[in-house]
Amino acid sequence: MNIGRLVKKAQKGNDKAYLELFQKYEADIYRMAYVYVKNKNDALDVVQEVAYQSFKNISTLNKPEYFKTWLMKITINCSLTVINKNK
Numbered sequence: 001m002n003i004g005r006l007v008k009k010a011q012k013g014n015d016k017a018y019l020e021l022f023q024k025y026e027a028d029i030y031r032m033a034y035v036y037v038k039n040k041n042d043a044l045d046v047v048q049e050v051a052y053q054s055f056k057n058i059s060t061l062n063k064p065e066y067f068k069t070w071l072m073k074i075t076i077n078c079s080l081t082v083i084n085k086n087k
Helices: 003-011 015-037 040-060 064-086
Strands: none
Touching (some): 003 015, 003 040, 003 064, 015 040, 040 064
């Protein structure tokens, strides 16, 4: 199924559509987080936080075709939060 349709379903409350979307990009999220936090456990925490934040805020995504970009931005923000907490 294409990303745009899955995003629209997820925005309407379809948990399975969201899960499918998130799982598609989970490895990319982990890699991006690891590049920033340089620690396996912190990277896994970031992935979990991204899952929560993106699920909670998916209704704010205006253009479904930018879902991955949106997820990566959340990943970067969460990673920076973790880095600042660890200072």
